[in-house]
Amino acid sequence: MTAKAAFYDVDGTLVRTNIVHTYAYYAMNRGSLSGIAGRTLAAAAQVPLYAALDLINRKWFNEYFYRAYAGLSEDRLVVLGQEMLEDVLKPAVFPKAQDLIDEARRAGCRIVFITGALDFTVAPLAELLGADDVIANKMQFVGGIATGKVIPPIIEGANKAHAIRDYCVKHGLALDQSFAYSDSFSDYAMLAMVGRPTAVNPDVRLRSIARAYHWPVLDLR
Amino acid sequence: MRPLKTLKRLYDENNQVVVTEKGSPPRVIFSGEDFLLEDLPLGTRVVFARSPLQGVPNPKAAIRWALNHPEGMDPLHALLRPGMKVTIALDDISLPLPPMVTPDARQTVLEIVLELLADSGVDDVHLIVATALHRRMTDAEMKRMVGEKIFNAFHPDRYYNHDAEDPDGMVELEHTAQGEVVALNRRAAESDLLIYVNINLVPMDGGHKSVGTGLSNYASLRAHHNPKTIRDSESYMEPSKSALHRSSDRIGRVIDQHLKVFHIETVLNNRMFDGPTGFLGKREEDFTEMDRLKFQGLRYTLSKLPRVAKRKLMMSIPAPYDIIAVNAGATEACHEKTLEACWRQYSVPVQGQSDIVIWGVPYISPYNVNSILNPLLVQVMGLGYLFNLNRGTPLVKKGGVIILCHPAYDEFDPEHHPSYIEFFNRLLPETRDAMVLEHKYEQEFATNPSYVHLYRKGNAYHGAHPFYMWYWGENGRQHVGKVIVAGAENNHVPELLGWERTDTLAEAIDLARGATGRSASITLVKSAPILQTDVRL
Numbered sequence: 001m002t003a004k005a006a007f008y009d010v011d012g013t014l015v016r017t018n019i020v021h022t023y024a025y026y027a028m029n030r031g032s033l034s035g036i037a038g039r040t041l042a043a044a045a046q047v048p049l050y051a052a053l054d055l056i057n058r059k060w061f062n063e064y065f066y067r068a069y070a071g072l073s074e075d076r077l078v079v080l081g082q083e084m085l086e087d088v089l090k091p092a093v094f095p096k097a098q099d100l101i102d103e104a105r106r107a108g109c110r111i112v113f114i115t116g117a118l119d120f121t122v123a124p125l126a127e128l129l130g131a132d133d134v135i136a137n138k139m140q141f142v143g144g145i146a147t148g149k150v151i152p153p154i155i156e157g158a159n160k161a162h163a164i165r166d167y168c169v170k171h172g173l174a175l176d177q178s179f180a181y182s183d184s185f186s187d188y189a190m191l192a193m194v195g196r197p198t199a200v201n202p203d204v205r206l207r208s209i210a211r212a213y214h215w216p217v218l219d220l221r
Numbered sequence: 222m223r224p225l226k227t228l229k230r231l232y233d234e235n236n237q238v239v240v241t242e243k244g245s246p247p248r249v250i251f252s253g254e255d256f257l258l259e260d261l262p263l264g265t266r267v268v269f270a271r272s273p274l275q276g277v278p279n280p281k282a283a284i285r286w287a288l289n290h291p292e293g294m295d296p297l298h299a300l301l302r303p304g305m306k307v308t309i310a311l312d313d314i315s316l317p318l319p320p321m322v323t324p325d326a327r328q329t330v331l332e333i334v335l336e337l338l339a340d341s342g343v344d345d346v347h348l349i350v351a352t353a354l355h356r357r358m359t360d361a362e363m364k365r366m367v368g369e370k371i372f373n374a375f376h377p378d379r380y381y382n383h384d385a386e387d388p389d390g391m392v393e394l395e396h397t398a399q400g401e402v403v404a405l406n407r408r409a410a411e412s413d414l415l416i417y418v419n420i421n422l423v424p425m426d427g428g429h430k431s432v433g434t435g436l437s438n439y440a441s442l443r444a445h446h447n448p449k450t451i452r453d454s455e456s457y458m459e460p461s462k463s464a465l466h467r468s469s470d471r472i473g474r475v476i477d478q479h480l481k482v483f484h485i486e487t488v489l490n491n492r493m494f495d496g497p498t499g500f501l502g503k504r505e506e507d508f509t510e511m512d513r514l515k516f517q518g519l520r521y522t523l524s525k526l527p528r529v530a531k532r533k534l535m536m537s538i539p540a541p542y543d544i545i546a547v548n549a550g551a552t553e554a555c556h557e558k559t560l561e562a563c564w565r566q567y568s569v570p571v572q573g574q575s576d577i578v579i580w581g582v583p584y585i586s587p588y589n590v591n592s593i594l595n596p597l598l599v600q601v602m603g604l605g606y607l608f609n610l611n612r613g614t615p616l617v618k619k620g621g622v623i624i625l626c627h628p629a630y631d632e633f634d635p636e637h638h639p640s641y642i643e644f645f646n647r648l649l650p651e652t653r654d655a656m657v658l659e660h661k662y663e664q665e666f667a668t669n670p671s672y673v674h675l676y677r678k679g680n681a682y683h684g685a686h687p688f689y690m691w692y693w694g695e696n697g698r699q700h701v702g703k704v705i706v707a708g709a710e711n712n713h714v715p716e717l718l719g720w721e722r723t724d725t726l727a728e729a730i731d732l733a734r735g736a737t738g739r740s741a742s743i744t745l746v747k748s749a750p751i752l753q754t755d756v757r758l
Contacts, residue, residue, distance in 0.1 A: 005669060103670035103677075106388065132377060198671040214403050214642045216671040217635060219679070 002174045007135075007164055007190065008106035010115040010122060013200045014097040014129065015089055022121045025084045061143035062116055062154050066139065070119075070148030074141045080118050085124035093129070094201070094220035100181070101129055109179060110171065114163060114190065118154045129130070135163050161189035181218070185209065237569040237752070239504065241265040246505040248745060249516060250726070251581035252626040253594065253707050255523055256516070259726050266575065266744040269504050270752035273492035273501075274566050276543025280326075283547045284333050287485065291550030292558060297334070297416075303342030305413040309334065310383075310406075310436055312368070312653055314358050315587035317489055318418040318749075322539040326487045328368040329544075330418045334485070335371065341655055342649055345746055346595070347408055348380040351417070351435025354442065354676070354683035355588070356637050357382040357758035362591070375407070386673050388422035390551035392442075394479050397471040401444035402607040405476060406436040412480070419486045423456050423751060427486050428556035429473025430466065437472070439667050444468050447687075447751040448655035451695040455613040458606075458753060460560065462613040470553075471643060484555045489542040489563040491750040498538060502750050528630070535584045536591055567753040571616065574756060576741035577733045578617040579707075579726070580607045582627040588682065588690070592634040596714045597641050599627050601690040603704065604697025607748065608648045616744060620702040622733035626726060629709035629718075636680055640672045648718045655695050663688045705729045 011018040020221040031190045069077075101111055101171050115122055126134045138151040153159045164182035170177045176195035181186075185205035191197035199217045239245070243259045247266060250257040261267070277283040281678070287295040301307075311327050314320065324332075338346055350358055363380065364372040372380065376607070383406050384390050390586055396401040409415050409432070415436075420722045421427045434442065444450075445468035452459065453464035460466040476482065494501040498519070500512035508516075523531050546562035548555045565688045582594070582602045603625040608615060615621055632640045648662055663685055666672060672684030698703075698719070707729035709722035723729040734741050746754070 096674070099678060100670060100674050102388075103386070103673045107668040107673070108668045109670065176664075181671075196669065196671065211635065214646050216639045216675060217641075218671060218674055 002177050002186065003172055004109050004177040004179070005112050005168065005171070005173045006102065006107075006109040006179040006181070007112050007114045007194065008101070008131075008180075009155060009160075009184070009187050009190070009200075010113050010125065012183035013115075013181055014094060015102075015125070016221075017088060017092045021092075022084065022117060025080070025088050036136075059154060059156050062137070063157050066137070066150050067119070067148040069139060069146045072146045074144045074146065076140075077118075077146065083129075084121065085128065089125050091129065093125075094095040096220040098129060100176065100218065100220060101131070104179060105138060109193055110166065110173065112167065114160055116154070118150075118161075133167075135151050135160075135167060136191040156191045160187060161193040164190055164193050182206070191215070237269045237271060238571060239267045239269065239506070241267060245509065248505055248578075248596075248747070250499070250745070250747075251583040251627045251749065252565070253582065253630070254528060254535055254584045254626070255728060256339070256520055257581070257626055257708070258516075258520070258525055261745060262730060262743060264743070266569055266571075266742070268569060268746045268752065268754060269742060270491050270502075270748065270750040271533050271566060271569060273490040273502070273750075274545045275548070276490060276545055280329055280544045280547070282306070282332060283544065284330055284485070284487075285697075287547040287549040288333070291483070292548060292554035293551035294483060294549075297549070298337060298341065300414055300481065300483060301338065301341035301343055304345070305343055306345045306411070307338060307343050307414045307417060308347045308349060308406075308409045308412040309416045310349050310409060310432065311366070311418050312420050312426070312431070312435070313350050313352045313355055313382075314362050314427065314590045315355060317422045317540065317542055318407055318585050318587060318590070319493065319536070319538065319540045320365070320590060321489070321542045323365060325366050325420050326370060326420055326489065326542075326544055327366055328371065329483050330487065330547075331367055331371055333338065334416060334418070345560060346375075347412075348375050349409065350386075350474055351383045351431065351437070352383045353435050353437060354385055354439065354686050356676070356680045356682050359404045359680060360434070370638060377594075380420050383436055384677055386677050391438050397475055399444075399445075399468070399471060399520050401472055402440045403433075403470060403472050403475045404438045404441040405432070405480075406512050408482060409557075415480055417482060417484045419484065421486055421488045421559050423458055423561055423567065424753070427484075427559055428460065428466070429470045429476075429552055429758055431484065432482055432552075433469050433472040434755045440685065441472065442685075442689075444472065446689045446692065447697075448659055448692045448695045451692050452699060454696065456611050456615070456630065456696070457693075458609045459612045473552055480665065482552060483549065485547070485549045486555055486559040487544050488546040488548075488559055488566070490566055491544045491752070492542055493540045494538075494752045495541040496548070504747075523726075528632075532584060532593070565751075567751060568612065568755045569752045570745075571754045571756050572617060573613070573742075573758065574618045575621065575744035576618055576737040577622045577624065577730065577743045579624040579626070579730075579743065579745040580748060582607070582625050586687075589634070589637070592637045593632050594627075595633045595638055595641055595645070596629060596631065596718060597645055597687055597690045599625070599629055599706075601693045603627075604694030605690070606693075608697035610748070610751070610753045612755045614758060615700055616746065616754045616756055617701055619700055622703045622705060622736055623697070623701050624705045624707055624726065624729045624733060626707045627709070629706045629711065629714040629722070631711060631714050637682060638687070639675055639681050640666055640669070640684040641682070641687040641690070645717065653698075653719050655698075658688060658691060703733065705732055734737065
C-alpha cells in the first residue's frame with residue numbers, strides 16, 4: 001500500500017478553541033496579580049486589532065499576535081501547555097474528532113497536525129489524540145525567555161502547503177494519496193496541495209469552495 | 222370509431238401487453254420529477270404492470286398466523302426463553318419505494334413481535350436497521366418506520382443503524398467453501414435469536430441477502446458486489462439465475478450454521494399510487510375524464526415549480542401498499558414462499574424481445590429516498606434495475622437500444638452521496654471499465670477516512686457504494702448496443718456515462734431506428750408501478 005498521511009489543522013477543525021483562547025490562558029496564568037491584570041487587559045484592549053488583522057491577513061495576525069508572548073519563560077510555557085490541555089483543550093475537542101483520526105489511522109495514514117499555533121501548546125493535544133507528528137510554529141527563546149518572534153517560516157496559509165509537501169518528500173509519502181482537513185478558507189493552499197482535501201466545520205467561503213471543487217464536507221461538532 | 226371486435230383485440234383489461242394502433246391514447250411516461258405525454262409509433266408494444274393484488278384482509282392476523290406456522294422452524298413463541306438476548310433487524314429506507322403510508326409494514330410486524338417478546342420475559346431486545354453500506358437513516362425516518370411508541374421506547378440505545386465500519390461492532394465468522402468472507406454485526410452474531418423483518422418489493426430482496434448483506438461489511442460484500450459476479454448473473458432480479466444470489470446464499474448458510482435466524486418476510490402489492498395520483502397506476506385506455514384532468518393538473522403544477530420543490534412534492538406522496546403475503550421461519554423455506562407471491566404480483570409474460578426498449582426513469586430509486594436521483598443513480602436505474610427486471614432473458618435484444626426518459630441533470634446530494642461526486646467527476650472521465658475501476662480505485666474510496674466518517678457519523682452512502690452502482694449496470698452495458706437519454710438537459714452527463722442524448726423521445730426513437738433499422742420492434746415498459754417481464758422466446 002502507498003504510504004500516505006492525513007494532515008489536520010487544529011483550531012476550529014479538531015477543537016473549538018483558537019490561538020487567542022490559548023494566549024488568554026497564558027495571560028490569565030501569568031504568575032502574579034499584576035502580570036495577570038497587565039496581560040489580560042492588554043490582550044482585551046487589542047481584540048479589535050487582532051480581529052481586523054485576522055480578517056485582512058493571517059500572516060500579519062500571527063506575527064503581531066505572537067509578540068504578546070515576549071518575556072514569558074520557556075519552562076513556564078511548557079508546564080502551562082500541559083495544564084492547558086486539561087483546562088482548555090480537552091473539553092474543547094469536537095466530539096467526532098477522535099473518530100476521524102482513528103478512521104485515518106485504520107486507512108493506513110500517518111497522522112500529522114499542522115497548525116499556526118505554537119508547538120508547546122499543541123504537543124500535549126497531539127499526544128492525547130494520537131498524532132504521529134506536529135508541524136507548528138516555534139517561538140524564539142533567548143536565555144530561556146520568549147522574544148515574541150516566531151522562527152520563520154510562519155506556519156500559515158501557503159506555508160502550510162509548503163510544509164506538507166516537504167514533509168511528504170522527507171517521509172516518502174504520496175502527496176496525491178494524502179488527506180488534509182481544515183475549517184478555514186485561509187487553509188485553501190494546504191487543502192489544494194493534497195490529493196484528498198476535506199473541509200471540516202467549514203466557514204462560508206471554504207464551504208462554497210468545497211462544493212465547487214467537490215470536496216467532502218464534514219461536521220465534527 | 223373502431224368496431225368493438227378490434228378494440229377487444231387491441232386491449233382487454235387482463236392483458237398487460239397492448240399494441241399501439243391508430244387512435245391509441247398517448248402514454249404518460251416518467252421523466253425524473255416530470256412526465257412526458259407521448260404518442261408512440263404504430264406497432265409499439267406497451268407493457269403494463271399487473272393490477273394490484275388484493276391485500277390480506279387482516280394484516281395483523283396474517284402476521285400472527287405466519288409466526289405460529291413458520292416454514293422449517295418452530296413457532297416464534299416456542300423459540301423464546303426468559304432472559305434471552307434477541308436482536309431484530311429491519312430492512313432500511315430503500316424499501317419500499319416510495320415509502321409506504323403509515324403504519325409501515327415493519328411497524329405492524331414489530332408491534333406483534335415486541336409484545337410476544339415482552340410476554341415471554343425477553344427484555345434484552347435491540348432493533349437494528351440493516352443498512353449494510355447504505356446511508357444511516359435519520360431519526361425522523363426511523364420514527365416513521367416503526368411508529369412513535371416503539372421509537373420512543375427503543376431509540377437511541379436499543380434502536381439504531383447498523384455500522385459496518387465500527388471496528389468493535391463486527392465479527393468475522395468462518396469463510397465459505399469458496400473463500401468468501403462472512404462478517405456480521407456483533408450484536409446480532411452474539412444474540413440467542415436474530416429476527417429479520419423484511420419487506421419484499423422485488424425478488425432480488427430477502428432470503429439470505431437480508432442478513433448476509435444487510436448486517437455485513439465491506440470485506441464480506443466484496444465477495445459478490447463486484448463486476449464479475451454481476452456479469453455472471455443473467456438477471457439479479459431472478460435469484461435462480463443470479464451468481465449474486467448464489468454467493469449470498471453461501472454466505473447466508475454459514476450464518477445460519479452459527480446463529481438461529483427467524484425471518485419474517487412481507488410481500489407488498491404494487492399499489493404505488495392512489496387518490497390524486499391514482500391514474501399513474503392505470504393504463505391510459507382506462508383513464509376517465511377526471512384522470513386526464515388530474516394528470517393535466519399535476520403536469521401544470523410541476524411545470525410551475527423549481528426542481529427542488531417538485532422533488533419535495535413527489536417525495537411527500539407515500540404509497541398505499543397492501544401486504545399480500547406474510548411468511549416466516551427458516552431462511553430458504555420462508556423465502557421460497559415469498560418469491561412465489563412476488564412473481565404473482567410482478568411477473569408479466571411477454572412474447573419475444575425488442576430491438577428498442579423505452580423506460581421512463583422516475584424520480585426515485587432505492588438509493589435516493591428524500592434525495593436527488595443523480596447521474597450515477599439514473600445509470601443504475603436504467604442499466605441496473607430496469608434492465609434486470611426480467612426472469613433471465615432481457616427484454617431488449619443483444620446489441621439493441623435502450624431509451625431512457627430523464628433530464629439527466631448534473632446534480633448530486635453532498636450529504637447522501639459525497640463519494641458519488643468524486644466517482645463521477647474524477648473516475649468516469651478516465652474509464653468506464655468496471656473491472657479497471659474495481660481494481661484501481663474501489664479500495665481507495667472504501668477506506669477514504671472522510672467517506673468512512675461521513676458514512677458512520679453523517680447520512681452518507683459508503684465510499685464503495687458508487688462502485689456498486691456502476692457494477693449494477695454492468696449486465697446492461699455488456700448487453701446493449703446503445704443507450705439514449707431522451708430529454709437530457711446537457712451533453713456532458715450522457716457523454717460521461719457513455720450514452721447519447723436527444724431532446725425528445727421522438728428523436729430518440731429515430732436515432733435508435735438509425736442503429737437498428739426502420740422495421741425495428743419497439744417496446745415501452747410502463748414502470749412504475751414495478752413489473753418484471755417474463756420474456757418467452
